[in-house]
Amino acid sequence: MRSNFRAMLVVTLVAAFAVTAGSVSTAPAASQAKITVTVAALRPGSSEEAKKQFNDNVALFERRNKNVDIRPVEYAWNGATFAAQLAAGRLPTVFTVPFTDARTLGENRQLADVTAQIKRWPYFKKFQPSILAEATTSKGRIVGVPYAAYAQALHYNRQLFRQAGLNPNKPPTTWAQLQQYAKQISQRTGQAGYAQMGLNDNTAGWIATTVTYTFGGRVQTGRGTRAVARLNNPQTIQSLQMLRKMRWTDNSMGSTYDYTWPTINQAFAAGKIGMFINGSDIYTFLVQSTDINPSIYGIAPLPLAKHKSAGVLGGGSIAAVRPDTKGAKLEAAMRWIDFFYIRKLVEKAAAIRDAKILVANKQPVGVPSFPIFNRAQFVQANLWVKPYVNVPTAQMRPFLTGIFKQKLYPEPVASTQSVYHALDPVVQAVFTDREANIVELLNDANQVAQKAISEGK
Amino acid sequence: MDPVDVTAGETAASEIAVVASPAVRSRRRARRSLAGWVQGGGLSALLFALPMLVIFTAFSWYPIVRLVLLSFQETNLFDPPTWVGLENFRAVIEDPLFLTAVKNTAYFAALALVFGYPIPLVAAVLVSESTRFRGLYGALAYLPVVLPPVVGVLLWKYVFYEPSNIGLFNTALGWIGFGPYGWLQDPGTAMPALVVYSTWANAGTTVIIYLAALTSVDRTLYEAASVDGAGLWRKIWHITLPQIRGVMLVTLMLQIIGTAQVFLEPFLFTAGGPANSTLTVLLLIYQYAFGNSLGVGFGQAAALSLMLAVFLAVFSVAFIRLTRSWSTR
Numbered sequence: 001m002r003s004n005f006r007a008m009l010v011v012t013l014v015a016a017f018a019v020t021a022g023s024v025s026t027a028p029a030a031s032q033a034k035i036t037v038t039v040a041a042l043r044p045g046s047s048e049e050a051k052k053q054f055n056d057n058v059a060l061f062e063r064r065n066k067n068v069d070i071r072p073v074e075y076a077w078n079g080a081t082f083a084a085q086l087a088a089g090r091l092p093t094v095f096t097v098p099f100t101d102a103r104t105l106g107e108n109r110q111l112a113d114v115t116a117q118i119k120r121w122p123y124f125k126k127f128q129p130s131i132l133a134e135a136t137t138s139k140g141r142i143v144g145v146p147y148a149a150y151a152q153a154l155h156y157n158r159q160l161f162r163q164a165g166l167n168p169n170k171p172p173t174t175w176a177q178l179q180q181y182a183k184q185i186s187q188r189t190g191q192a193g194y195a196q197m198g199l200n201d202n203t204a205g206w207i208a209t210t211v212t213y214t215f216g217g218r219v220q221t222g223r224g225t226r227a228v229a230r231l232n233n234p235q236t237i238q239s240l241q242m243l244r245k246m247r248w249t250d251n252s253m254g255s256t257y258d259y260t261w262p263t264i265n266q267a268f269a270a271g272k273i274g275m276f277i278n279g280s281d282i283y284t285f286l287v288q289s290t291d292i293n294p295s296i297y298g299i300a301p302l303p304l305a306k307h308k309s310a311g312v313l314g315g316g317s318i319a320a321v322r323p324d325t326k327g328a329k330l331e332a333a334m335r336w337i338d339f340f341y342i343r344k345l346v347e348k349a350a351a352i353r354d355a356k357i358l359v360a361n362k363q364p365v366g367v368p369s370f371p372i373f374n375r376a377q378f379v380q381a382n383l384w385v386k387p388y389v390n391v392p393t394a395q396m397r398p399f400l401t402g403i404f405k406q407k408l409y410p411e412p413v414a415s416t417q418s419v420y421h422a423l424d425p426v427v428q429a430v431f432t433d434r435e436a437n438i439v440e441l442l443n444d445a446n447q448v449a450q451k452a453i454s455e456g457k
Numbered sequence: 458m459d460p461v462d463v464t465a466g467e468t469a470a471s472e473i474a475v476v477a478s479p480a481v482r483s484r485r486r487a488r489r490s491l492a493g494w495v496q497g498g499g500l501s502a503l504l505f506a507l508p509m510l511v512i513f514t515a516f517s518w519y520p521i522v523r524l525v526l527l528s529f530q531e532t533n534l535f536d537p538p539t540w541v542g543l544e545n546f547r548a549v550i551e552d553p554l555f556l557t558a559v560k561n562t563a564y565f566a567a568l569a570l571v572f573g574y575p576i577p578l579v580a581a582v583l584v585s586e587s588t589r590f591r592g593l594y595g596a597l598a599y600l601p602v603v604l605p606p607v608v609g610v611l612l613w614k615y616v617f618y619e620p621s622n623i624g625l626f627n628t629a630l631g632w633i634g635f636g637p638y639g640w641l642q643d644p645g646t647a648m649p650a651l652v653v654y655s656t657w658a659n660a661g662t663t664v665i666i667y668l669a670a671l672t673s674v675d676r677t678l679y680e681a682a683s684v685d686g687a688g689l690w691r692k693i694w695h696i697t698l699p700q701i702r703g704v705m706l707v708t709l710m711l712q713i714i715g716t717a718q719v720f721l722e723p724f725l726f727t728a729g730g731p732a733n734s735t736l737t738v739l740l741l742i743y744q745y746a747f748g749n750s751l752g753v754g755f756g757q758a759a760a761l762s763l764m765l766a767v768f769l770a771v772f773s774v775a776f777i778r779l780t781r782s783w784s785t786r
Binding site for chain 1 (some may be wrong): 487533534535536548553554620621622637639641642643644727728729730731732733746747748754755
């Protein structure tokens with residue numbers, strides 16, 4: 001009996017230890033003096049060069065901030081995984097979110113309030129008010145630091161253009177021209193002339209909204225929970241009818257209709273797509289995560305209809321901090337954001353240092369972007385890194401010369417992701433059903449979107 | 458235990474009880490019963506069970522209780538949740554996608570029942586009837602189960618179901634002048650395509666269960682039937698199936714419960730599309746919780762999870778009661 005009891009005691013203690021082991025800190029006393037900040041690094045699957053470039057920045061930061069230990073973790077913003085990480089408390093201290101989400105996350109107190117810290121930055125007043133508004137709650141609290149802005153653009157494969165008998169220096173400037181080019185590419189090369197994201201993960205709705213903007217339509221009016229959904233507007237109907245024609249009549253869209261953000265980029269890099277819509281800054285992803293041949297890459301502004309409200313949907317990224325980060329750790333997190341994301345945009349030495357690290361690690365410098373600070377600062381920052389630019393700027397000329405002639409509009413402000421999600425099945429129906437009743441589907445989607453807006457979801 | 462000893466013990470105890478006062482009697486009984494419980498192995502049993510109790514409490518029972526509570530709450534995942542009564546249940550029932558998800562799940566379950574349920578049974582009978590390479594056939598049937606599900610899905614998505622004419626199915630159909638078809642991109646074929654994959658991926662486990670059940674069938678019954686002139690089909694119909702009907706009913710119930718909770722296939726293959734044609738109940742739960750980065754739909758996700766759990770519990774009880782007589786006859 002006694003030996004049994006001892007054995008049981010051992011089993012119980014071992015089990016209890018196993019259960020509680022995860023919560024026991026084994027960090028040496030010496031390291032406790034340091035502030036550990038976990039930071040979002042590169043997306044999974046990034047190249048070794050990209051990782052080295054990131055780690056070089058970490059090493060430099062740590063040399064300058066001896067009491068801070070930066071721990072990079074792989075990170076790629078994704079609506080679904082973000083909510084899971086948020087729920088599980090597994091977000092890094094510093095992470096990034098798109099413009100679509102920061103404000104609502106801030107309203108829900110799911111991001112740290114960094115108003116006091118950011119206002120101490122010497123260049124705070126240079127932020128473009130419209131950009132800073134993307135990270136500001138209705139109560140005026142700043143919950144993140146915008147660090148990159150983009151415009152939706154038309155990316156095209158110059159090699160397929162040539163094979164189809166098109167001039168790669170003259171991308172389409174109207175939607176009619178784009179349809180004609182897509183047809184020609186499809187017929188002469190056997191690849192998809194034009195492709196569009198179509199997965200049920202909000203990307204289908206995002207691109208449908210982008211095309212709606214180019215026709216002059218908007219998918220909602222107003223702000224907050226009083227915003228009104230307008231998914232069934234004439235321009236969305238028009239854009240979906242055009243999509244249907246390309247899919248079913250022209251047969252110019254290939255055979256894959258469930259692309260999402262990474263898969264459409266990968267298919268483009270693999271030479272399977274003639275033209276597609278995505279943010280103007282995706283060249284970095286194409287270099288870091290695909291084997292793209294840079295010579296095939298071309299980028300142009302989106303065609304705009306002759307409508308006074310026609311414009312380009314913009315977007316961007318915001319660096320944010322976990323809401324439970326306080327005191328010295330919050331200060332350290334903001335120092336990292338300043339160092340890694342922002343300083344290179346406003347300080348010559350930082351801009352050159354960043355460009356040198358990028359070039360040394362074969363990472364792109366000079367990818368098309370938009371001003372976070374005022375226009376003069378943007379031009380200045382571009383001049384600083386001009387000697388280091390290694391992207392094919394000649395192939396980007398149609399975009400670089402054309403985009404500043406277009407009007408850039410922000411994404412829908414209320415329940416953005418839910419509005420996109422409501423549009424997803426409509427786009428999918430157009431892709432999969434030749435007889436899909438677009439108006440009826442949009443009316444149904446509008447109800448779904450309105451419900452989400454009213455509930456603040 | 459010897460019956461004579463019991464009688465003697467009872468007699469001794471009653472004699473003590475007669476001479477002691479009620480208070481003393483009570484204390485002695487308590488002391489004796491605690492000591493008896495320890496000496497009888499109660500403490501040992503408790504200590505042995507303790508790790509299991511701790512683990513189950515932490516990872517099963519506590520989350521279930523939290524889920525029930527969460528279904529009546531609203532949360533932003535950081536601040537303390539607020540009570541909202543039955544609001545989450547009302548929101549789920551009023552959601553037009555709820556009915557779509559229920560219908561799709563029922564469709565998946567029905568297709569899996571019609572096509573997926575008989576296949577493992579037929580495969581097991583054929584394997585058990587084979588005289589050579591029985592082990593090899595069994596291993597081949599089980600092989601898809603050991604393949605990681607994500608690998609299996611990617612294999613089927615990009616090799617078999619590839620929508621262009623380089624997909625395996627489309628290539629084969631192309632030889633006879635059909636296709637190419639977008640198997641996963643057409644609302645009409647997407648769900649059957651998921652059922653085909655699911656059957657391929659999961660049949661192996663059921664085959665193994667049936668093979669084990671078939672070994673328990675008395676071989677003399679087959680010999681007797683052979684003597685009576687019964688062929689293979691009559692032996693299967695009159696001997697094999699009745700002999701393993703209990704196992705068949707259990708696998709049927711498990712399959713219905715499993716298909717009601719189908720998630721992996723629609724999540725990885727289609728994300729619920731095209732046009733919500735493969736949106737299932739579990740995928741809808743996932744979308745409530747993780748559909749956008751805000752995570753403010755956890756209450757609705759918990760409410761629908763609870764509704765599904767209650768439905769499956771009621772179904773299981775009803776199924777067991779209705780089939781009890783048949784399975785033990």
